Amino acid sequence: MAEAKTDVLIIGAGPAGLMLANWLSKTGVSARIIDRRPTKITVGHADGFQCRTIEVFQSFGIAHRVIAEGNELTEVVFYNPDDNGNLVRTARIPDTEPGTSRFRHVVLSQARVERFLLDNMKINNGLIVERAVEPQSLSIDNAVIDCLDAYPVTVIVRHLPQDNVSEDEAAITGGPESGLYRSNMFADDAEDAIPQNRQQAGQTETIRAKYVVGCDGARSWTRKQIGYELEGENSSAYWGVMDARILTNFPDIRLKVAIHSASSGSILIIPRERDLVRFYIQMGTIEPGQQIDRHALTHTSIIEKAKAIMAPYTLECPEIEWWSVYVIGQRLCKQVSLCDRVFIAGDAFHTHSPKAGQGMNVSMMDSYNLGWKLSAVIKGVADRCLLDTYRSERVEVAQQLIDFDRKFSGLFSGKPAVAEQAGISVKDFRNLWLKSGKWTSGTAIQYAPSLLVAASSAEKELLAANIHIGSHFESQIVVCIADAHPVHLGDRLISDGRWRLILFAGKLTQQAQRSRYEKLCAELVSTRSPIKQYHVGQDVDSFIEVLTVVSSERSAIDMTEYPDITRPACGPHGYRKYNTIFADEVSYHDGGGQAYQGYGVDAEGPGAAVLIRPDQHVADILPFDACVSRLSAFFTPFIRQVCQ
Amino acid sequence: MAEAKTDVLIIGAGPAGLMLANWLSKTGVSARIIDRRPTKITVGHADGFQCRTIEVFQSFGIAHRVIAEGNELTEVVFYNPDDNGNLVRTARIPDTEPGTSRFRHVVLSQARVERFLLDNMKINNGLIVERAVEPQSLSIDNAVIDCLDAYPVTVIVRHLPQDNVSEDEAAITGGPESGLYRSNMFADDAEDAIPQNRQQAGQTETIRAKYVVGCDGARSWTRKQIGYELEGENSSAYWGVMDARILTNFPDIRLKVAIHSASSGSILIIPRERDLVRFYIQMGTIEPGQQIDRHALTHTSIIEKAKAIMAPYTLECPEIEWWSVYVIGQRLCKQVSLCDRVFIAGDAFHTHSPKAGQGMNVSMMDSYNLGWKLSAVIKGVADRCLLDTYRSERVEVAQQLIDFDRKFSGLFSGKPAVAEQAGISVKDFRNLWLKSGKWTSGTAIQYAPSLLVAASSAEKELLAANIHIGSHFESQIVVCIADAHPVHLGDRLISDGRWRLILFAGKLTQQAQRSRYEKLCAELVSTRSPIKQYHVGQDVDSFIEVLTVVSSERSAIDMTEYPDITRPACGPHGYRKYNTIFADEVSYHDGGGQAYQGYGVDAEGPGAAVLIRPDQHVADILPFDACVSRLSAFFTPFIRQVCQ
16 A cells, blocks of 8 residues: 655545645645545535635735625615514614724625635645545554654545546536536636546545644534534524526615515525625425435525515526535534644534524634644744644634524524514614624634743733734835835735734834834844744845834935844845835825724824734733743743744 | 738837837737847836826736835935035935826836736737847838728848857856846846747748837837938037946935036936845036947946936945946937828837936837727728827827927936036926926826817706816725725726726716716617627627716615616626726715715716727717717717627
8 A cells, every 4th residue: 555644634625625635735744635526616605705814825925816706795775574474674884894994895706715725735745636536544553652753643645536427427417407507617726627547546645744623514523533412402494505697676786785584484694706696595494303304495495585584576597606505513623633643623623503694704714823833843943832822813713703693593494573472673683783883804813822822911901902912913014214115004015924923113213212122132032042043045034024114204314224124135146025014104195194093003202012923813912121031931831932 | 922911010129119009909909029139128218107097007917016126216306416516315306206107117027027917918919029139121012001901011021040149149158247137137028038939930921011100219220211301400518328226325325316417417216126226427518419428338437427417415326237438419300100001119110218208208108109099990990080089188198208308308417507607407307397398208198189088068067066177087996886896987097998988977866967877887888889880799887988977876776777778787697797887975984975075076966978099088078968979979980890
């Protein structure tokens, strides 16, 4: 039997798996990613990309592709029965509350984003998904579990025979009954949509891995191997979901719409890219223990139900791209790793209803959280103790998600209050929606104090009142000293595995403040500074990149007068970095001038340093005079000394 | 000898040729495009994309690619000698004056934009460039010149032998001496950078074309065939140009910089994409009639000269991607067609210095102007008389360009005034730069009254004070009724060959105004309306698309209550258009609410209709009550009746 070694084996090439593969390929860690299906999906499945997810896409350079192809959701409209039971529009709210993020909620087929992640992996280091490969057994060698160079996990996989036809392949040749039109394929997906000739077809292979991550969905094979289960219950409600191009006289068909009909059930309308509309349609309820009869449910029965709910508005669906039926349930597995060697991520550890658009997003954020930590440990930069923060950080998020979804989908499936009858109140529903907006956008996640998140304090709050340790670093527009570009600071926090230290240097035209800043810059390159201690190779910014934001004018001080560490010479030729020093001022064309105020940093004050993790979460806020000593104290517990 | 027919034969696959090919492929006209070179260029050549050019790219869906890969120029800085002859920064101005366009000046290798145009052609209808094909003779059959179905132009072309090695191929294998590094190639250019095996290699072919367009550069073969010459003189100044990655202590290296040194000459610095810097370096002068000795000029001599001009600042160039040497000259050919059957465009009809970043832009705008006209004539929609407006509109622009360039490059090549000595004044130079900003951005072009541009009048100025007939339609942000998206109206003017009629419908919550608007909409679908008369096939918006902008609130009137013509049912399924009706109000996230004010249309007034050509230039401004009759009068002289 063939044998191979890899640092990380990813099982499952959905959004969570591809996000992880993307991280690992970006940071140059050896990885393999396998998937049962012989082909990539091309239509259907999840479709909502929350603000925070798009921020992460931006950090990998693919946000513009999502925005260009996707449809931005701008407004949510609510329809409820009036006292006569007739549907009326009862409220309008913005889909993304202004100020939430520099990005907005965008909908696009999951298949397209998988394409973008696949493209990135290929560019990063040529990593590709091995399709039609099925894991068969998993074992761990406990003896070497704490040994950094060992490959303690053994997975035997089977490369499926060439003639093995999956559900998807059957579907791909079908008509609307199968819910999948091949004609809708994108040109750049063509290669991945056809099963490839594979040399190893029909063979088994032993893969020895340092780490295995199961991103293999709600019925996770990996989770079963390590003996865990999803806990929780399915509800009694089952829903249909459909992507179609339609004819209607409903006036708000290009808005996001939540309809509670008087007695026919509820519907959620999501206007999609390529003139598609997604419908989530409440189909009915089942008794406890009963299964839905999937064969009795067709696209026709889904459309009939939708018509009944939307009446008296008309609905015709000449082109259906995809449809499915699902039962709502909230289930969670609170154990997400075995010995921090085998992990599960995404649907493998939490499942819930799709209507709040959270599943794919939280799943990708799981593996986004795990990826840089795995990479740092595998590269020998960080201790294995880092990995436990995946559990502590993500299980809490998953629990919040489950709690939210139970409330949200309950309100969605409930019958509305009409006239004197009891039921879901319009106001309660809209208020929950509004209140949960920040949470569902993904920007409200705040990790608790840990190895990677310093505790807050009054001193820190004084330094930067609106920067929250544990939360992701929010973006403000600043102006680059070197090229006068307006720059979203968030765009500078690219996902390349590096930490960042943002120096809010204050008014450098004041000599005392300039001295304070230059003193700190000198300390940052001293031998006791983590920047020097942990950088690898010739580039001083390889472990921590230093960014400066001044409150003095851009043109007051030439960039050549800034200390070397703030614009280091890098690479074999020693070229200077030019996108590291910024001024908080109004740009010629695109805003700016509100960064200090936005972050709550005193523009005339003594400065503040903000330490940011490779995943853009704020790790600590530091005063200039104790910056280097506190950085040392922060990193010492988990960073292995790399340089001399 | 092989024989073939094509509607349009394009000779030359540089920016002008590709822009034309892009138009023709987009509008579904049969075309062939040939080029002498066996491969696509991959580095060097032109690099500046002006605002108006990017607006046009946006209309073809490629602006985002240019912006994503390119570098936006934000600020221009001037350096001049002080009274002691030492270089000092004397002024800063924005590179694109705020308010000029929704886009800014972007620099990017011409090779990349050629890539984007090639990609578009392929997507549109599979059109590709036939490389290593050289025209050998051109003849016109005068007997059938006015016959619409005839192919009066015969061009014999030679498919160059497989072993024919061009300058570029030689260069591609060289080092810095050749000015071309193959290593800098983009992955998506790989196929076009290698000479392909061609079936017809070594053979000649007769191509019969309805139209031939020579986009074959300053030494145009096509121009010679039709017996025209460029007129004008070369100046005595010769310049070097170089793209390199550099080391320097010059503080403004990432800004656009114009340096006049005391006695070493001038330099223009353009910070480019991928950390490149482009330098235009004044090398010296030649005597009248003298030729520059190209073999004596190397990248080393160019760098030495640059060092002297920039002293005391340092300059090292470890990586040179491309370099060249050129003599400044302004030359123009005022005859741009033979019998409106053979045309020349771009450098074939005007050449000048590259420093104002105009050449490639004006060249592409030439063929952008010609493309939709050719397409309309070939499809039988318009009379051939339309084609003469190419000459009248573009020769005037070329003349303005030549006049501007003579002044601009004279100031650039001149010696600065230092202390008491006479010379170029800092102030004059900066003022010309500022004053010419709108013209160089390409947004100031205003075509004179003609068949395609109605004359202005006091009545029209009253209807829309800030919309100028003959100028391109400027963009304002409005909010889409259907989906609440903030939309740049300019983005709706896509290049698909259609005319557009924008109805500024005013306050539709006022019953009188609503009646006036509905009356116009009814007239627009009457049998005497050009919309009905000239539309082709099933879609009523195939000749003129109607867009509505209201000054009443978006939510005041549901989209389903607007007249059918404003949101027509199109395509085989009769799907409604949803992006045709807009409100002038503030959007949730991205501005808006200033359109009526910006266009100078009275928000409480009787409305105004603006007719826009397929190239976004304003053709006429019409009052609602005379709209249809004036549209008829406008189109009758050149549109051939298509429908009944």
